Amino acid sequence: MSKIAALIGTIALLMALTxxxxxxxxxxxxxxxxxxxxxxxxxxxxxxxxSANTVEWNDGDIILTVASNLSTQAVGxxxxxxxxxxxxxxxxxxxxxxxxxxTYSTSTITVRxxxxxxxxxxxxxxxxxxxxxxxxxxxxxxxxxPTGITQVTCS
Amino acid sequence: xxxxxxxxxxxxxxxxxxxPSNAPPSVRAEADLRRITTGAAAKKSPQRRHRWLxxxxxxxxxxxxFFLVQQVLPSNVGGNPxxxxxxxxxxxxxxxxxEFAVFVKEAAAKLRDQEPETPIREASYESWNVxxxxxxDGSTFSYVSPQEVTTTWRADLSGEITVVTGTPYLPEGSxxxxxxxxxxxxxxxxxxxxxxxxxxxxxxxxxTDAAAMSAYLTEYGGIEDPNDPAQVLEAVxxxxxxxxxxxxxHSALLESLAEVPGFESIGSVTDxxxxxxxxxSAQSPTDPRFHSILVLDATTGEILSMEKVYLGGVPEFxxxxxTVTSYIAxx
Numbered sequence: 445m446s447k448i449a450a451l452i453g454t455i456a457l458l459m460a461l462t463x464x465x466x467x468x469x470x471x472x473x474x475x476x477x478x479x480x481x482x483x484x485x486x487x488x489x490x491x492x493x494x495s496a497n498t499v500e501w502n503d504g505d506i507i508l509t510v511a512s513n514l515s516t517q518a519v520g521x522x523x524x525x526x527x528x529x530x531x532x533x534x535x536x537x538x539x540x541x542x543x544x545x546x547t548y549s550t551s552t553i554t555v556r557x558x559x560x561x562x563x564x565x566x567x568x569x570x571x572x573x574x575x576x577x578x579x580x581x582x583x584x585x586x587x588x589x590p591t592g593i594t595q596v597t598c599s
Numbered sequence: 600x601x602x603x604x605x606x607x608x609x610x611x612x613x614x615x616x617x618x619p620s621n622a623p624p625s626v627r628a629e630a631d632l633r634r635i636t637t638g639a640a641a642k643k644s645p646q647r648r649h650r651w652l653x654x655x656x657x658x659x660x661x662x663x664x665f666f667l668v669q670q671v672l673p674s675n676v677g678g679n680p681x682x683x684x685x686x687x688x689x690x691x692x693x694x695x696x697x698e699f700a701v702f703v704k705e706a707a708a709k710l711r712d713q714e715p716e717t718p719i720r721e722a723s724y725e726s727w728n729v730x731x732x733x734x735x736d737g738s739t740f741s742y743v744s745p746q747e748v749t750t751t752w753r754a755d756l757s758g759e760i761t762v763v764t765g766t767p768y769l770p771e772g773s774x775x776x777x778x779x780x781x782x783x784x785x786x787x788x789x790x791x792x793x794x795x796x797x798x799x800x801x802x803x804x805x806x807t808d809a810a811a812m813s814a815y816l817t818e819y820g821g822i823e824d825p826n827d828p829a830q831v832l833e834a835v836x837x838x839x840x841x842x843x844x845x846x847x848x849h850s851a852l853l854e855s856l857a858e859v860p861g862f863e864s865i866g867s868v869t870d871x872x873x874x875x876x877x878x879x880s881a882q883s884p885t886d887p888r889f890h891s892i893l894v895l896d897a898t899t900g901e902i903l904s905m906e907k908v909y910l911g912g913v914p915e916f917x918x919x920x921x922t923v924t925s926y927i928a929x930x
Contacts, residue, residue, distance in 0.1 A: 481791075532837065533798035536726075536762070541730070543735040544735040556798070588800060590821070591821025
């Protein structure tokens, strides 16, 4: 089997994986996406990861995009529909999860990262004075937020 | 080498969207349409039949799971405060207390020439955190999430994180292997970060001088009050979660801590990984809700672990003080 055929087979498999049933889709995370990216790079060497969910081969002639509906799914360990603040970078440490769109105090931890697993809207991390220190759109996260966040709000 | 013709041929074969949008439906598509609109039953595959046969069993399992959850997770319904019995006991020391500044300065002298000679962008630790969900219905739910974390990164902020989970504990103290989202010991996260994507607070290499280390912690760690031992420890915890310090850097770190007021000896302790240490508590002058405990190796003085203890004053927490809300033990 030629390299191209192998690549197409890999892409077909990944497309099948990303079109999995709803239950599987709910458990899909960015880590799962990265695993699929890793699998594609291993199966067909020579590619270059160009974003969190895309890989390019042959200087962009072939582009693989994995799971484009991430914005409606969990973000790391932050469950679907929640906003999460973490006491360490990269969504690690103590986690506070907020299930509705309101203003919440995060003063029990030093916030080092934030995830927004809501399907729409924006999350802001603010300090005591109400100044926005970080903004995270739906389906995204910030792996290293500025210190001083004492509350999160969403809109 | 790519064969363009073959690529085009295979892509054309694989692409389901080559049919023009205004093309008439195929014979097969028309047959499918008739079957759907007339309600004609499709031939069920063995897998589908099996799924339907499994539905009653699935329903029974769901009912059983519902009652189990009601029994095991009462705090998740209504958010009634419940004490966490399963949290580790708050560390209490034994023996003669040691003065913090004296001990760490002695330890700093011993560590200065120890391995490694140069710092490593890598950290491995076991952490344990009480996470809290603030649900849309106003209820709160706290649970414990033990994790083993390995972080490796490079100067371009690329890197890898691996997280292996332990078994979550519930507020009642019951270990819940049956209801855990993933089994203990499972890799729950294995993530590669491309250049620039890893979140690193202390990207610059740590200094080997005590005064420079204090400034480094304050600047990169975001410490607002360098005389608040709890704030300083939080920054130190983040630093050690990113770097394996050289002997000289670890020495400088201890020397810088010796200048921070507010550390009180609690005597000899055994940390969560069973290692003999000396414990020192640190109370923030501005936040009476928590205090921190620093555990240093009893022999070398090396930092082994840190803990955070809840003392009261957070109405949202569904557990009673004093409760260990987090610990981190470096390996």
